[in-house]
Amino acid sequence: MEVPLRIVFHYKVDQEIVFYERIFQILFSIDILLNFRTGFFEERTLVMNHHQVARKYFKSWFFVDFLSAFPFDVFGGFFYEYFGVTDTLRILRILRAVKVFELFKSLRLLAMGGNEEFQYRVLEVINPVTFRLVFFIYWTSLFAHWVACGWIKLTPEFLKDSDIITRYIRSLYWSVTTLTTIGYGDITPRTNTQTIYTMFVMIIGVGIYGYVVGNIASLLSNVDISRIKFQEKLDTINSFLRYKKIPADLSNRIRSYYINLWENRHGIDERDIWEELPSAMKIEVSLFLHAKLISVVPFFRDATEELKREIVQQLKPIAFMRGDLIFREGDVPHNMYFIAKGSVDIIKESSGTVLDSLHEGNFFGEMALIDDRLRSASVRARTFCETYVLSRESFREILSHHPQFAKKIRQIAMSRKKQSKQTGIETPAR
Template sequence: MKLNESQRSASRGFFEFVFFRHVRRSERRLTVDFCPTDLIYVIWLFFVVAAWNWNVWLIPVRWAFPYQTSENIHLWLLADYTCDLIYIIDILVFQPRLQFVRGGDIVCNKKDMREHYMTTERFKMDIISLFPLEVFYYFTGVNSLLRFPRLLKVRSFLCFVHNLCPVAVLVILMLFLFLYVRVIRTSMYLLYSLHINACLFYWGSDYEGLGSTKWVYNGKGNAYIRCYYFAVKTLITIGGLPDPTTVFEICFQLINYFVGVFAFSIMIGQMRDVVGAATAGENYYRACMDSTVKYMTSYNIPREVQNRIKTWYDYTWKSQGMLDEQELLIQLPTKMRLDIAVDVNYAIVSKVALFQGCDRQMVFDMLTRLKSVVYLPGDFVCKKGEIGREMYIIKQGEVQVVGGPDLQTVFVTIRAGSVFGEISLLAGGGGNRRTANVKAHGFANLFILDKKDLAEILVHYPESEKLLRKKAK
């Protein structure tokens, strides 16, 4: 389905809501308004989508199958008008209070939100969806096909699926739920295609006469289940069906086969894309691993080194879900990178004694320059006498300061939340050398801050620079 301009505009603004929503919370007006990713709005969309699904699934069933009778017609009408009431509440209460982006600003003004909604194509479709064709019940009786405008509320279903994933980021697991939503959505398209075909088959059987030929439904057993079974065998081209005998049956079956092949190929393509998206990251990891192994093999790298590199790939992927965090974040604007860095790393860095008392903004600037690196058990992070060009903050794991003739004597163990290597960066003069040997004890995930990056930051914070140099002495 192609998106029109209003949908594309809403999609662009959608991500701005996710990142800047917390900025607007303090500025909320007394009038109630909703962000598209607010949990309460997504919950409301669930009820709207439930009402839409009632119509989209049961309108064809009630038209084709004899399930709507004079004895239960009042129950069907009660459910119909309950769904209509949900539609009306959505149009009058929720949609006119939905925030939107205009010129980069999130608009929360009640009048502006109402006027914006009334100018959108969605408003027109919502109004048409409530067109009261039920007045023709007086002439035709209660015919569910007269409720077909209710299906035009499909935008609510698309918005619900679109908005569900960012809420899932905050509630469950982002990647897996996102993929599950795509799988469920694709499966629903297939099930609905079979549902419509089952209704048409029963209508065709009733038109030809139930049980009049071997091809039509014979009227025995559960009508819907047996017609659905026919639809599955036809649309998925399983075969094994009785041969059609009349012209109507032959034409119906030919159309079924053509539609089945077309629909099934689309579903296969959709599922391929879903599986491809689910395994894209792992495929990238495997490709990097294979390229590295091929390179090491061609240059006859020692087997021990190869095994350590393979271990590094495996642990880094399992612990982080990616090989390079910077590669992911570099595509984002600076402000968004800072927001993510603060949420992910500030709790660790703020506890480091070296940075306590420093300008808070200086710490924020430093967060965006940190690089996460994994060291394997026994790997030397730095050696005594080396030129110091980085400082290290332990994010996870432990490192040990070692010495002695064989570098096996442990002087001290440094744990998560500690910093080392700062003396070489902060002491006066250039070309400062390391004063100790430090190696990883087990797997260690460290933040690395380059000397050049630190110098560029401290230029703007002279007071923090004095404090850091004083602590490093």
């Protein structure tokens, strides 16, 4: 950014700037050498052959890198004598700004070659929305700076009695107001050249303005797309409730159910994700999510890994609102439940007694899997509950694949029947 200022203001550079300039030239030169030794990905395969790497580099960024790093100021006399040009050739370093494209590309390629965690972190940061935003800020700021420097070059009399900082700030102000199509008119072109330059900047500014509006609208619409989808779903539910004339108390419970789903799951529907996952990955995710849940069940505790893998695949998510009756005393049993979040009360309806309260990590209704007795107690959601359900039919199908485990279950069933005859209640194990 300093090079255009040096050209339009013709100020002398102090030794400190020259020192930093030499450092950057050395770094750019080292970068050129490293690029000849840096492989590239082709169809996700890393190519390290020196001839192929050099050929690709010559065809891509070598020319830009060379012009950016070459010390034209050192050889200024030579270029002036033979080519009639001065050290303004250093403006070619502006080409280095184009390398920002290669930076983002390189980071993405680096992510492709790294481990899964590194890939996720890099691609999460350099996602398309982030890239577009950074790209826009970078180029608009740089272009506004270049336009301001161009205005100073074409208008040497502009605030000529003021200091360099004031002239630059006022020129940058003209650049921004023109590019954004605001144009207050307090700084206007005087000559034909200035007028043509201003028209050119205006045309570019219209494109930038359209790009800004389109991108801001896109960014805002993607800030929280899941919330927008949830609101659309809630509007559909409200229309359904009004159309069907559902009573107010029931309508409120339905709305509360979906609002609780949003607050606890942020609009994520597990079933949609589940259907898209390949079977092998689905099993791994299921084991991670549910292995602890099924390990607390006594008759699953000593199950083989293969059996657990089959069980977790059959678990289905289901949520209950506070106060929902999950099942009632005397119901025909069909499922057992694992509590992933929330708590429930075990109730003896005949007396209204709360026998027990179960919390996250507990289970209930397990006897539904091993015998056909009716429910001996009711279960009510004490808070909003996220549970996973294992049906008796799925469990029995699993048992058919594991005869030894099926024998053990029959023994447990006989033992639990003897126990229930003594207490008269299905004891909810923890």
